[in-house]
Amino acid sequence: MVRSRPTMLDVAKESGASLKTVSRVINGEPGVKPELAIKVRNAVKKLDYRHNFTAGSLRRSGGRTQTIGLLLEDISNPFSAALHRAVEDSARPRGVEVLAGSMDEDAAREESLINGFIGRRVDGLIVVPSLSDHAYLANERKIGTQFVFVDRPAKNFKADTVTATNREGVRDAIASLIVNGHKRIAYFGDVATIYTAQERFAGYKEALKNGKIALDKSITHLGFSSDIEIESLLVDLLSRPDRPTAIFTAQNVITLAVIRSLRAKNLHHKIALIGFDELPLAELLDPAVSLVTQDVQAMGKIATDLLFERLDGRKSPYEERVIPTTFTARASSQIRP
Amino acid sequence: MVRSRPTMLDVAKESGASLKTVSRVINGEPGVKPELAIKVRNAVKKLDYRHNFTAGSLRRSGGRTQTIGLLLEDISNPFSAALHRAVEDSARPRGVEVLAGSMDEDAAREESLINGFIGRRVDGLIVVPSLSDHAYLANERKIGTQFVFVDRPAKNFKADTVTATNREGVRDAIASLIVNGHKRIAYFGDVATIYTAQERFAGYKEALKNGKIALDKSITHLGFSSDIEIESLLVDLLSRPDRPTAIFTAQNVITLAVIRSLRAKNLHHKIALIGFDELPLAELLDPAVSLVTQDVQAMGKIATDLLFERLDGRKSPYEERVIPTTFTARASSQIRP
DNA sequence: GTGAAAGCGCTAACAT
DNA sequence: ATGTTAGCGCTTTCAC
Numbered sequence: 116m117v118r119s120r121p122t123m124l125d126v127a128k129e130s131g132a133s134l135k136t137v138s139r140v141i142n143g144e145p146g147v148k149p150e151l152a153i154k155v156r157n158a159v160k161k162l163d164y165r166h167n168f169t170a171g172s173l174r175r176s177g178g179r180t181q182t183i184g185l186l187l188e189d190i191s192n193p194f195s196a197a198l199h200r201a202v203e204d205s206a207r208p209r210g211v212e213v214l215a216g217s218m219d220e221d222a223a224r225e226e227s228l229i230n231g232f233i234g235r236r237v238d239g240l241i242v243v244p245s246l247s248d249h250a251y252l253a254n255e256r257k258i259g260t261q262f263v264f265v266d267r268p269a270k271n272f273k274a275d276t277v278t279a280t281n282r283e284g285v286r287d288a289i290a291s292l293i294v295n296g297h298k299r300i301a302y303f304g305d306v307a308t309i310y311t312a313q314e315r316f317a318g319y320k321e322a323l324k325n326g327k328i329a330l331d332k333s334i335t336h337l338g339f340s341s342d343i344e345i346e347s348l349l350v351d352l353l354s355r356p357d358r359p360t361a362i363f364t365a366q367n368v369i370t371l372a373v374i375r376s377l378r379a380k381n382l383h384h385k386i387a388l389i390g391f392d393e394l395p396l397a398e399l400l401d402p403a404v405s406l407v408t409q410d411v412q413a414m415g416k417i418a419t420d421l422l423f424e425r426l427d428g429r430k431s432p433y434e435e436r437v438i439p440t441t442f443t444a445r446a447s448s449q450i451r452p
Numbered sequence: 453m454v455r456s457r458p459t460m461l462d463v464a465k466e467s468g469a470s471l472k473t474v475s476r477v478i479n480g481e482p483g484v485k486p487e488l489a490i491k492v493r494n495a496v497k498k499l500d501y502r503h504n505f506t507a508g509s510l511r512r513s514g515g516r517t518q519t520i521g522l523l524l525e526d527i528s529n530p531f532s533a534a535l536h537r538a539v540e541d542s543a544r545p546r547g548v549e550v551l552a553g554s555m556d557e558d559a560a561r562e563e564s565l566i567n568g569f570i571g572r573r574v575d576g577l578i579v580v581p582s583l584s585d586h587a588y589l590a591n592e593r594k595i596g597t598q599f600v601f602v603d604r605p606a607k608n609f610k611a612d613t614v615t616a617t618n619r620e621g622v623r624d625a626i627a628s629l630i631v632n633g634h635k636r637i638a639y640f641g642d643v644a645t646i647y648t649a650q651e652r653f654a655g656y657k658e659a660l661k662n663g664k665i666a667l668d669k670s671i672t673h674l675g676f677s678s679d680i681e682i683e684s685l686l687v688d689l690l691s692r693p694d695r696p697t698a699i700f701t702a703q704n705v706i707t708l709a710v711i712r713s714l715r716a717k718n719l720h721h722k723i724a725l726i727g728f729d730e731l732p733l734a735e736l737l738d739p740a741v742s743l744v745t746q747d748v749q750a751m752g753k754i755a756t757d758l759l760f761e762r763l764d765g766r767k768s769p770y771e772e773r774v775i776p777t778t779f780t781a782r783a784s785s786q787i788r789p
Numbered sequence: 790g791t792g793a794a795a796g797c798g799c800t801a802a803c804a805t
Numbered sequence: 806a807t808g809t810t811a812g813c814g815c816t817t818t819c820a821c
Contacts, residue, residue: 120595122814133792138816146790163591168571169506169517170814174797180506182551182572191537193530200528203554212551212568214519217540231549234505235519254500258457374736395732399711459798470808475800483806507798510813 121162130158141166172236177259183422184232185215186225186242193393194367194411195243198265201415202241209423211238222247233260239422244269246308261425263418267310268435275421277436279409281311281391284440285318286325288389288407289363291444293326297361297387297452300328301352302335303345303373304365312337315365315391334359345372346379353380360452361387370394374404387450389442402446413438458499467495478503509573514596520759521569522552523562523579530730531704531748532580535602538752539578546760548575559584570597576759581606583645598762600755604647605772612758614773616746618648618728621777622655623662625726625744626700628781630663633789634698634724637665638689639672640682640710641702649674652702652728671696682709683716690717697789698724707731711741724787726779739783750775 123141127134132155139147140155147155158164172180185202187195199215206213214237216228225247232240239261242249249272252262262269264276292300302319305312316337323330336348352358362377364370370390377383389405390397397404417436460478464471469492476484477492484492495501509517522539524532532554540550551574553565562584569577576598579586586609589599599606601613629637639656642649653674660667673685689695699714701707707727714720726742727734734741754773 118594120814124814134814135792135816136790139791142816148790151791165567165570165592167573167814169573170510170797171816172797173507173510173799173814174816176817178797180572189537190540191530191533193528193533196528196530196533196536199533199552200526200554203527203552207553207564210568212553212572214549214551215536215540216544216549217537227544230502231547233502235517235549236504236506255502257455371733371736378736396708396737399708399715399737400733401738457798461798472800472808473806476807479800485806488807504798507813508800510798510815511800512813513801515813 120167121164122167123164125162126155126158126164129162130154178236179238179426180236181209181211182235182237183211183213183419184228184237184240185213186228186232186240186244187215187217188243188245189217189219190215191217192367193395194409197411198243198415201412202419205416205419205423211423218243218245220245238426239263241265241418241422242269243267246270261422263422263425265414265418273433275418275425275434275436277414277418277421277438278311279414279438280440281314282318282321284407284442285315285363285365285391286322288405288442288448289319289322290325291442292361292363292387292389292448293322293328295387295449295451298326298328299331299334299357299359299452300361300363301359302337302363302365303340303348303369304335304337305369306338312365319363319365340369340372342372342375345369346376349373349376350380353382353386359386361389361448361450364388364390366390367392367394370404370406374400383447384450387452388447397443398445400447402450405443405445405448407440407442409440410438457504458501459504460501462499463492463495463501466499467491515573516575516763517573518546518548519572519574520548520550520756521565521574521577522550523555523565523569523577523581524552525580525582526554526556527552528554529704530732531603531746534748535580535752538749539756542753542756542760548760555580555582557582575763576600578602578755578759579606580604583607598759600759600762602751602755610770612755612762612771612773614751614755614758614775615648616751616775617777618651619655619658621744621779622652622700622702622728623659625742625779625785626656626659627662628779629698629700629724629726629785630659630665632724632786635663635665635789636668636671636694636696637698637700638696639674639700639702640677640685640706641672641674642706643675649702656700656702677706677709679709679712682706683713686710686713687717690719690723696723698726698785698787701725701727703727704729704731707741707743711737720784721787724789725784734780735782737784739787742780742782742785744777744779746777747775 123137127137132151137155140152172178203213218225241263243266244264249269252272262274268276304316307313364373391407393408460474464474474492477489509515543550555562578600580603581601586606589609599611605613641653644650701710728744730745
């Protein structure tokens with residue numbers, strides 16, 4: 116049988132207190148005589164009353180729902196999942212819950228998610244932005260919804276942003292290859308329309324320049340590619356007389372594809388490799404894979420803290436916080452040309 | 453400057469329609485003349501009106517919020533993250549958003565999360581239950597909140613449940629080792645208080661029995677252990693004259709620890725290994741690791757579908773859906789004794 | 790200290 | 806086809 120939920124009024128009747136007094140007790144407001152408060156609490160238990168947060172925020176000054184939204188590329192990928200966890204850990208101590216969604220780099224999905232979240236009146240949004248234009252968020256911000264961007268800056272919208280040292284991280288990793296004597300270093304990355312892809316490629320070019328090595332576009336590849344595509348590109352590349360002696364892969368999935376291809380050609384002990392992004396078993400592979408990684412935990416925590424500061428009324432100019440990446444040198448980058 | 457959000461009344465005034473007509477247009481209810489509807493939609497755009505879903509559900513019959521809660525062990529682990537994604541993919545087409553949280557096998561956290569979610573009036577909850585007693589949920593269900601449990605059944609609470617064939621999956625994997633001639637198969641698993649750990653160990657015992665091999669408790673270990681603990685246990689085990697010729701690891705983290713230890717002792721090509729749970733780069737390791745895996749996608753989809761069926765009013769008895777596991781035989785389980 | 794009344798933004802029920 | 810009124814469960818405001 117479906118009963119209806121007890122309300123504050125039910126608790127008031129049961130306890131003999133007034134509606135407002137019940138509200139005071141539930142919300143921990145001062146100025147209620149202890150005996151009355153106990154009566155109220157007993158009634159709460161007896162009726163199994165559950166406070167309706169949602170109804171409260173309708174009238175509450177500021178209208179805060181104590182809920183934030185988190186827009187990720189894909190909830191299930193390790194970067195997103197780790198970021199989500201960091202956000203959760205910062206939000207929960209404040210009694211704030213997190214709505215999360217996957218955008219799949221799809222502008223329509225992004226819009227539908229943002230609508231869904233704003234329709235539920237989230238207090239703020241933490242966004243790993245895709246390509247879309249974010250100018251339309253200005254109206255939302257006027258109304259009090261706050262925004263923080265992670266991993267990449269928003270487009271046409273100034274806001275607090277947390278990114279990693281993509282450029283410097285790649286630059287230093289490539290430099291270590293150059294120190295080891297590599298002069299032909301291939302680069303496999305994402306399309307240059309993605310901010311992080313741009314930055315990482317810029318780091319590559321910077322390192323080459325510092326090492327007085329000319330950029331050879333025939334050994335760089337920018338663009339989304341299937342495993343098979345990467346494999347065939349690699350086969351081409353590696354059958355050339357002037358084949359690269361080292362490879363830098365600028366992203367998770369690409370690193371995996373290249374590892375597979377190198378193994379298939381039995382070149383994994385011949386050609387040096389450095390990848391960007393965490394790889395779960397990197398140190399157990401043969402050779403262990405050298406990686407440039409982001410401090411996702413820190414990025415999530417800082418983003419959430421920035422969001423709450425804005426919600427608490429901070430008015431200072433929008434910040435760009437840049438979190439250092441880490442280069443973990445393992446056997447795969449010690450291979451000499 | 454912080455403006456206040458436009459409401460339906462503002463849209464009504466702007467468009468010249470009545471409040472209710474605006475509501476009809478926004479909610480896509482029939483019976484509004486196209487011309488008027490267009491006027492309303494123009495006003496919505498002009499004012500940048502955002503529907504307040506939350507306020508609506510206060511009055512709406514059934515009081516549905518189109519939001520569900522998902523309680524996971526740890527949002528950031530691959531199993532949880534994949535489950536979350538599957539739930540999201542089933543929920544979004546219905547316009548339902550997902551609140552998720554990590555319980556860390558901690559009853560207090562579980563309670564605080566459930567309170568937080570119910571306080572926001574989620575329509576239903578999908579739970580990967582920890583050890584706590586779920587009898588108290590009976591009151592919530594009377595009131596209309598629905599529950600589905602995944603991976604493990606709830607305690608003292610009957611509800612729809614989606615689990616995997618833990619027992620059968622392990623049994624068949626162990627059987628394949630026995631077929632290969634193994635008679636001494638070590639087992640490393642979680643504490644037997646966890647349902648899945650129990651089931652998996654039961655599968656191990658079943659396979660031994662079928663193979664007429666006596667259970668030797670000196671080569672089984674049940675309990676949570678650090679990497680170091682596992683390593684020292686393994687060292688002991690492997691230095692014995694009657695050392696095991698194969699190892700079964702009943703969980704993700706344990707599998708990793710055992711792989712590390714076997715490598716450290718240079719025994720990874722000597723001792724057969726099968727693990728439970730997905731491992732991201734399993735096929736790239738040397739030897740490639742044989743695994744029993746769950747169909748997390750299917751589990752998430754089925755759980756969400758069951759939840760929505762209940763929310764749609766299905767009254768039939770609570771179901772226990774059991775999803776088949778998959779055994780992927782790779783090189784690590786082909787090693788002979 | 791406590792409580793009554795008004796109203797948050799919306800939908801249901803009932804006009805017209 | 807459209808509008809009016811009440812009221813969802815709560816917090817605010819203001820009175821006692």
